[in-house]
Amino acid sequence: MMLNRLLWQQPDKKKERNTVTEAMTENIRVIIHSSIRIACEAGTVYLDPYLLEEEAHDADYILVTHNHYDHFSPEDIRKIARDETILVVPEGMRDEAEKADLGLQIKTVRPAESYTIDKLSFETVASYNTLKPFHPKGAGWVGYILHDGGKRIYIAGDTDAVREAKQVKCDIALVPVGGTYTMNAKQAAELVNTIQPAVAIPTHYGSAVGKKEDGEIFAGFVKPPVLVELKMGK
Numbered sequence: 318m319m320l321n322r323l324l325w326q327q328p329d330k331k332k333e334r335n336t337v338t339e340a341m342t343e344n345i346r347v348i349i350h351s352s353i354r355i356a357c358e359a360g361t362v363y364l365d366p367y368l369l370e371e372e373a374h375d376a377d378y379i380l381v382t383h384n385h386y387d388h389f390s391p392e393d394i395r396k397i398a399r400d401e402t403i404l405v406v407p408e409g410m411r412d413e414a415e416k417a418d419l420g421l422q423i424k425t426v427r428p429a430e431s432y433t434i435d436k437l438s439f440e441t442v443a444s445y446n447t448l449k450p451f452h453p454k455g456a457g458w459v460g461y462i463l464h465d466g467g468k469r470i471y472i473a474g475d476t477d478a479v480r481e482a483k484q485v486k487c488d489i490a491l492v493p494v495g496g497t498y499t500m501n502a503k504q505a506a507e508l509v510n511t512i513q514p515a516v517a518i519p520t521h522y523g524s525a526v527g528k529k530e531d532g533e534i535f536a537g538f539v540k541p542p543v544l545v546e547l548k549m550g551k
Contacts (some may be wrong), residue, residue, distance in 0.1 A: 322451035340467065341489060341516055347548040350387055351521045353431050353472060355490060357465040359436035362460065364472050366393040368524070373397050378437050379403045379421075382444060382474030383458035384413055387525050388474030391417040394533040403434060409457050429481070443481040451498045452476065462487055471514070475499050475521065478508040490514040493521030494535045495528075502531045516544050525550055 344356040354369040360377030365388040376397040381389050381404070389410065398404075398421055406414045408425040415423065424434050430445035440462040445454040452458060452475050460474040462485065471487035477500055492507055494498035499521055500508065509517040517539055521532035536545040 328466055328547070332469045342518065342546055344465075344474070344549070345489070345491075345518065345548060347491070347520055347550070349519060349550060350392065350524045351475070351493065352359075352393075352527075353520070355463065355470065357463060359438070359465070362437065363397055363464065365378065365474075366390060369393045369396045371396070374399045376402045378403050378405060378434070378471075380439075380461055381414075382460060382472070383407060383411065383452065384410050385475070388475070389413070391419060394419055394421075403437075407437050407457050407459050414550075424460060424549065427457055432534070433476075440464075441475070442471070442485060443479065444476040445477075445479060446498075447479060449477070449498065471512075473520075478504050482508055483511050485512050487514050489516045489518065491518045491520050494519040494531045495522035495526040496531075498528050502535040503538050506535050506540075509543055510516065510538075513543060516546055518548050520544050520549070 346354040349368050351365045353364040355362045361375050363376050364380045365382055367390045369386050379394055401425060402421050404421040404424060405424045408427050409442045411425050426432060426441050428441050429541045431440045441459040444458045444460040446452045459474050463470040469487040471485050473492045475493060475498055476482055492505045494502040494505040519532045519535045523529040532547045532549055539545050
């Protein structure tokens, strides 16, 4: 833990670490909260778009993890959607997605499955709470593992460190760290230390829930060789 903290605090080491992770994560943007944009080989992918300032209309795929307002926001989906955009939602959200009248092709998914939709290949991972009521396992909500240029990018969604998350194999992991509705920073670090991605990126903190410092707190608990990159709002 101390080594990782020193890497984060010392300017020369921070520069060294940024060089190592840059090539792997330069296509990933954490806009705010859990709103993520990834420029994949298959196209531009947004996950849980929320509080978007720009109307980019550049999404090829929009993947939603669950139906809470800060993850499924029709207003924000309209800002990035175009005629060809494909909207992917958990199976239990189909009616809600259709009622939003977004005019998009809708595909539904279930946990623990593999999919290829158009050019985008991915897997789904169950995403739920164990001792909290906010995200029940029975809802069938999901995280995603995107396949991109030989990399596996895990976007966990709103989850605790559940059994399914601990079994994930990935190169890059984006995990919630803000607590209350998900793992806190320490719990998220323990998950990352278990699954050992090359790079971990904290999400779900600093706005709707969690403190702005949660990203750095998370980094302090993550152990080498996992590297942490703070991308919130960058």
